[in-house]
Amino acid sequence: MTEGPSFSVLYVGSDDRLVPGLAEHIKSESLDVAAERTAADALDRLSAEPFDCVVCDAELPDGDARSVRQTTRERAPRLPFVVLVGDDETTVLADLRDDSGAEYVLVDADPEPYATVAKRVREAVERGHSRGRSDQDELASALVGAATEATWVVDESRTVTFANAATERLFGCAPSTVVGDDALRAVEPVDSDSVRDMFETVLANPARTVTSEIRVRPENGDRRWVECRCRNQLQDPAIDGVVVTLTDVTDRKRKERQRRRFRRAVEQAGHAIYITDTDGTIEYVNPAFEESTGYPRTEAVGENPNILNSGEHKPEFYAGLWNTILSGDVWKGEVINERRDGQRYVVEQTIAPIEDETGTIDRFVAINTDVTQRKAYERRLQRYENIIENLPVGVYRTTPEAGGEFVEVNSSLVSIYDAYSKSELLDRSVDTFYADADDRAEFRAQLQEHGRITEFEVEHRTLSGERIDVTLTAILTEEDGATYIDGILQDVTDRRQRERELERKNEQLEQFASIVTHDLRNPLNAAQSRLELERQASDSEHLAVVEDQLVRMEELVEDVLAIARHGKQVEDREPVDIAPLVESCWQTVETGDAELVVDTDRTISVDTSRIQQLFENLFRNAIEHGGRDVTIRVGTLSDGFYVEDDGPGIPAEEREDVFEHGYTTDDDGTGFGLNIVEEIVTAHGWEIRVTDGTDGGARFEITGVERREQA
Incomplete structure (x- = not known):
């Protein structure tokens, strides 16, 4: 280590590498560096001990460099003061640039910050010593020559009279080519006026140091940003000019532009973004955060993200999150948060660590995407999918070509086709399930023509070879530029079998009715004719009995014909007002002293002849069992109508039997009247009780009756 002059330096800050850095670059056995971390402790130290120079961090735990400089300037105006400024601490520069007794080093922009700090310290101390000492002149010369910053001396005509070796590193030319030239030689034209103003200001104010950031164009053509510091040293005969120090701040400016672009992007982002320190204290939130959470920036900054905690997640959830990000990894997950107003919402959150230049994590950035609506839509979609999956009919999506391929199917379709799984259907073409290829062609033709088709009846063949009757309801749809057939398939095999069985029974009834009409009526008519002839020849008391039996036989024949006729399903209906229809039916029945009360104005859709038979049979039944002075009322129900009387009623245990064939409590009854009523009700698709x-x-209640306006 070389011998050198005594230096007494006070460092105020938290960079543990600065003190050994000064010792390494100053290389003086007489160097004495004291260190304090806070402004308060530093001021106490300055009051107790003399120092040749103060080096201070821009930001301190209890203040910043400006407060320390203000105090030292009051106590020791000539005490040199050097400030260490980081990229994010440049706000202090505005107050220090015009302070001729203070200097600063941009530590983040300087590739060798400790060497630069050492240089500034030596320069500052040397200026405090006599310039007549040769050893100090040699030191100053050495420091200027070894400086990493380009240093020029410019006379009053702006001509460069000295340029150090760092000039070549910045401008790509030898220092000798600069000497004798105009100081504006490398300045971009856009900044020329600004430099002229600086020069005029520093000439007019010898006590001021003027600083500005300008653009220069080196010999290699790559534009650079430099910090230009001008200090008037015309009164110093050893210098006799303005000392211009040019520091390359291109990287810092680039970083500043990147930070500005990043901040603009973050400010305008649609995602909620916030930044915290390593303890979780929020340092920044963007406008989207304010909008989505309801917390204004003034309330959020300084708080912990747990202000959004909804209580939905266990402590282990957050412990895992912190373990991930503190280890340097990115955490991604879904979180249920709570807004300021208490409303809950769902976010997809990504939290990433931010590292400083040394690779140490010093912050975290969180990006939240509100997926509340999407999650709600997904839940609705899942419900719809569950419904479709569990429908008792086959649901499918196929391609529209002649063969067709299944794209999606539900479980019911798998069951209908006797498949083992959905994949078994998805591997087969649609046309293989048609028993007749022409049916597939007809189905496609109608669908192409109309865009939709309803209950297209066709015969299909299952994978087990069984033939089944199905109805197809489908629609052509387009999705992502592709066309599909979406539809429903219903297995109607059992229904078709029942219909065919019903048709067969109806044919039998028709045949039976024909037999009754022809083979029973003819003998009955002949017997009635013979009875009339016999009455003309005899007045035997037995003839009355025969007449009664013949009448009873005729009623039986009529009832049997009614059963055969009314057992068929009603196909043709017409709107009928109940009140006038009831009045008309009442006129066709022997009512004696019975009374009818009509309490309805409803219109219903019916087969008129059959509904007349229904009311007539109910009226006769009421008179037969309630007496000839019974009161009968017809009224309205919410979904039908009723017919009731005030007679003796029907015991509860017999109510299920009254609609059976042949059931009667009247010796003269046929037992078919109420059975015919039930047949008529069933043929209309109604119910009776x-x-x-x-x-x-x-009281007979007929329900399930459609109103006319709903038919």
Whole structure:
């Protein structure tokens, strides 16, 4: 280590590498560096001990460099003061640039910050010593020559009279080519006026140091940003000019531009973004955060992200999150948060660590995407999918070509086709399930023509070879530029079998009715004719009995014909007002002293002839069992109508039997009247039940009846 002059330096800050850095670059056995971390401790130290120079961090735990400089300037105006400024601490520069007794080093932009700090310290101390000492002149010369910053001396005409070796590193030319030239030689034209103003200002104010950032164009053509510091030293005969120090700040400017672009991007981002320190304290939030959470920036900054905690997640969830990001990894997950107003919302969150220049994590950035609506849509979609999957009919999506391929199917379709799994259907073409290829062609033709098709009846063949009757309802749809057939397939095999069985029974009924009409009526008519002839020849009391039996036989024939006719399903209906229809039916029945009360104005859609038979049979039944002075009422139900009387009623244990064939409690009855009523009700698709009447008689309620306006 070389012998040198005594240096007494006070360092105020937290960079543990600075003190050994000064010792390494100054290389003086007489160097004495004291260190304090806070402004308060530093000021106490300055009051107790003399120092040749103060080196201070821009930001301190209890203040910043400006407060320390203000105090030292009051106590020791000539004490040199050097400030260490980071990229994010440049706000202090505005107050220090015009302070001729203070200098600063941009530590983040300087490739060798400790060497630069050492240089500035030596320069500052040397300026405090006599310039007549030769050893100090040699030191100053050495420092200027070894400086990493380009240093020029410019006379009053702006001509460069000295340029150090660092000039070549910055401008790509030898220092000798600069000497004798105009100081504006490398300045970009856009900044020329600014440099002229600086020069005029420093000439007019010898006590001031003027600083500005300008653009220069080196010999290699790559534009650079430099910090230009001008200090008037015309009164110093050893210098006799303005000392211009040019520091390359291109990288810092680039980083500043990147930070500005990043900040603009973050400010305008649609995602909620916030930044915290390593303890989780929020340092920044963007406008999207304010909008999505309801917390304004003034309330959020300084708080912990747990202000958004909804209580939905266990402590282990957050512990795992912190373990991930503190280890340097990125955490991604779904979080249920709570807004300022208490409303909960779902976010997809990504948290990434931010490292400083040494690779140490010093912050975290969190990006939240609000997926509340998407999650709600996904839940609705899942419900719809569950419904479709569990429908008792086959649901499918196929391609529209002649063969067709299954794209999606539900479980019911798998079951209908006797497949083992969905994949088995997805591997087969649609046309293989058609029993007749022409049916597939007809289905496609109608679908192409109309865009949709409803209950297209066709015969299909299952994978087990069984033939089944199905109906197809489908629609052509387009999705992502592709066309599909979406539809429903219903297995109607059992229904078709029942319909065919019903048709067969109807044919048998028709045949039976024909037999009754022809083979029974003819003998009955002949017997009635013979009875009339016999009455003309005899007045035997037995003839009355024969006449009664013949009448009874005729009623049986009529009832049997009614059963055969009314057992068929109603196909043709017309709107009918119940009230006038009931009045008309009442006129066709022997009512004696019975009374009819009509309490309805409803219109229903019916087969008129059959509904007349229904009311007539119910009226006869009421009169036969309630007496010839019974009161019968017809009224309205919410989904139908009723017929009731005030007669003796029907015991509860017999109500299920009254609609059976042949059931009667009247010796003269056929037992078919109420059975015919039930047949008519069933043929219309309605239901009938027996209950107690309002006044204790029997009440027949017919429900499931469509109103005319709903038909």
